[in-house]
Amino acid sequence: MAQKESNGVYDINLLFKDVSDDILTTFLEGKLNLKEYAKSELNNRGRPFIKKAKKDGNNRNLDAFLQASNEFLAICDNIYGLYLDSTQGYNSIFDGILQDQKNDHLKTDEYTYVYASPDGFDRNSYVLHKSTLGKVKNRNSINGENYLSLAAYAIVLIFEHWEREYREKISVAVDQDRELIQFDVLGSMRLFRNDILHNNRIITEKTAKDLKSFDVKAGNSINITFYDLSNLITRIKESLTVYCIKVFDHDPDFEITEYIPERE
Structure with a gap:
């Protein structure tokens, strides 16, 4: 189990070596911020629990x-x-609605807008999605x-x-x-x-x-x-x-x- 650090990886086994049971219990209960604790231990104990990166960049491709x-x-x-x-x-839908709303009966944004299959004018079609003309126009605007x-x-x-x-x-x-x-x-x-x-x-x-x-x-x-x-x-x-x-x-x-x- 390891945690990234800016210059390497935390070795948690070393990080918690010789610490009190209270600190270990706090960590296991999820109440200890590992990053903050590690930083404080860096100041107190130097960097003995930091492992070097596993790869050294010598095999680049x-x-x-x-x-x-x-x-x-x-x-x-x-x-x-x-x-x-x-x-x-979206642009096409928006422009199409603006064009349609030149007709008097479609000027209101409250007019119902329906997506249907196979065709909205087919008696056997069924509704896929229903909204209002205004909502469809707004969501398709730039x-x-x-x-x-x-x-x-x-x-x-x-x-x-x-x-x-x-x-x-x-x-x-x-x-x-x-x-x-x-x-x-x-x-x-x-x-x-x-x-x-x-x-x-x-x-x-x-x-x-x-x-x-x-x-x-x-x-x-x-x-x-x-x-x-x-x-x-x-x-x-x-x-x-x-x-x-x-x-x-x-x-x-x-x-x-x-x-x-x-x-x-």
Whole structure:
């Protein structure tokens, strides 16, 4: 059992060697903050319980790094393409409703809007989803709920691919412990992902505190716009490029899109 530390890994067996039963019991009951306790013990006992990283980086493989990076970036681009394709559909629905509302009987936003199969005019069709014209129009407007929800899901998907597969592949390619493979942009996406899945897309105090480089406030919704999503993916490509140059002294020549400024 081990816990990551900035310069290595906590060896918990050594960390709790010769400590009182009270401290050990507190830890086992989940009432002891391991990180804070370890920091205090560093000051009191030096660093005897810190193990060195298991890998030393002597068996790096540039080809493996490029393959893993290109696979991951292709997934990011595919997810972004899905987002763009879908938002074009949202635009079409929104424009279609505006066009329909030129008819007098459809001017009210309270008019019922129905998705049906196989056809809304078929007597044998059944309702798939029912809403009002106003709600459907609003959620399909630019940066409406459909845009924001899909961008949030894109963040979740990108981070899951990174965390569950490509972080490990990169660590193997550079011969470093997985825990030491860290990029600020993906760390930020992890925090967003946690609040998207576990806090109904509302920013927590912890996320607001840790994301000082973003203009976010606790209690606000996570609203990832088209510009935000595009620029996050660009930052991922830049991070992998800088890392490759640093580790391998090689420019991977990833295709990096220019940052897109938000329209005023």
